[in-house]
Amino acid sequence: MSATLGDVDLDAYVAEHEGEWRRLEQLSRGRRLSAAEADELVALYQRAATHLSVVRSRSPDPALVARLSRLVLTARAKVTGGSTFTWRDVGRFFTVGFPLAAYRAWPWWSGVAVAFSGLTAFIMWWVAGHPESAEAFVGEEAARELADSGFAAYYTEFTAPTFAFQLWTHNAWLAAQCLAAGILVVPTVWLLWVNALNIGAVGGVMIDHGRADVFFGLITPHGLLELTGVFVAAGVGLRIGWAWIAPPADLGRGRALGEAARSGMLVALGLVGVFAVSGLIEAFVTPAPLPTVFRIGVGALAWGAFLVYVLHFGSRAAAAGESTDVSP
Template sequence: MDVDAYAAAHRGEWQRLELLLKRNRLSGPEADELVALYQRVATHLSVIRSSSPDPALVGRLSALVARARSAVTGTHTPAWRDAARFLTVGFPAAVHASRYWSAGAAAVSLGVAWLIATWVAGSPEVQGAIAAPEEIRRLVEEDFEAYYSSAPAGSFAAQVWTNNAWVAAVCLVSGILIVPVLYVLWANVLNLGIAAGLMASAGRLDLFFGLITPHGLLELTAVFVAAGAGLRLGWTVVDPGPLPRVQAVAACGRATVGMALGLTAVLLVSGVIEAFVTPSGLPTWARVGIGGLAELAFLAYVAVLGRRAVRAGETGDVRVREAGDHAPTAG
């Protein structure tokens, strides 16, 4: 192919594209012309790249096509802006939108845990079925407290964080099936109730709350938030509301799965408290106070930013241009 002749034949289109790119405002026909020229010049660049060794011409057309692509598709928001929007709008909106489900999961779970603890504490037969008397004695007198200092703080925090993040992710991702979420809640409630019951039967309930409260407030809140969001997603399958079922589940699913990143950060804070504050030599009131402040900070964050975002029409879903198009449906 004669590259010079090819360039001469299409130079007018290149110049016209450059002219349109220099304008701040375009009319409707000019915008259509810009898109058409962008597609043509991109084809020209492909042809010249495959047949011409001229780097100057290839470089000029590459720059022109890149400028046209930005004009046609728009520039992408910097990643830090996406992260900031997620933390100030998307995540708190998603948590706030599922608050009733999360509160329900928390109320039922804590109620069942209290019943289990009462049953275990008041029944020697149940305690005997759980473990041998010597094992229970070692648990309440040594192992329960020693667990929090059983590994170096850094590695212990990483282990706790990974485990809790996995639990939250299971609730969020498998929420559409409902049953896995109920299983996770039951496993947590059972462990919590049995531990509280055994400690209460030995008269060490003060130690139990002194160790579990600093990190447990935020940790359990994150688990209940994940469970509530997962159950809400599962119920959307049953009752999609005014939207078509596929569209409703897709929107709720994107918001729910997106919460995993935010809850991972929350559980990181909880894991740090569990590794560095819970086993520390601080007095009980100080350790519990740190956990209480972390919990209040998270609740205030959701209440303020989440309510504001929801009132502005946010749901925690991705923005419209990122969600894709939907086929029109009869109302």
């Protein structure tokens, strides 16, 4: 074979190896192979991989490259065996994958939590101390209606199961936006600002009208866990963006971004469960006719359990040298 595969040489190359490729295609199908066929499959797979490399480097024929690529991928899946669902994988996700990803990003989401809480508290203090600002935000009549009954009525407007599902999907979507927009940084910061402004303005209106007990008594039970989930999503999203802006010295920009993004996918999946729990608390516990201290206690217990879970399993996985990245 010459150093360059021309049209004539390419046709000859295909004719020479066509039989091997067809045989490899037959062996790569779903049927069970004998020991001899399995050995043949491995040998043909290795040859086809070499053929693909030669064609890629010496021929611009995209159709042949695509055909050999599909053949090699199919054969490799047959050789290595397809991935299957196991409960061990599920257990590893909950004891290593998700908590480790959240644990390693804790400086980011802790920073988001501090900044968000500080900004929300300032807005709340400002609106409560300047009634005219409340009118600018929601209007005088709307502010009075919100304080009298509107805020509390929000938690009983729908049946509990329907409300829980709505909250679950809404919060999961917000978290997904924070994670996906993290690479651009600014959209995630904007989403946090909008939510801080909303909570701060409503809280300020309630405090100004003497209903601080109602506001904090209703928002705290579910808000502790729910907002922590949002903080984790935003923090991990911003971490992904920072991996693109300032990658570690030992990693290229693409690799650093890829590792951070794959870790973010684990967090996104784990937060689905977190928001399911916070949604159940908001739908069933927050509006329940129970003492305020009991309702807040339930929320605080769920919040504390989540933090202990991430700290315990995350630190243990980090000490063991585990990774959140895709295994070789």
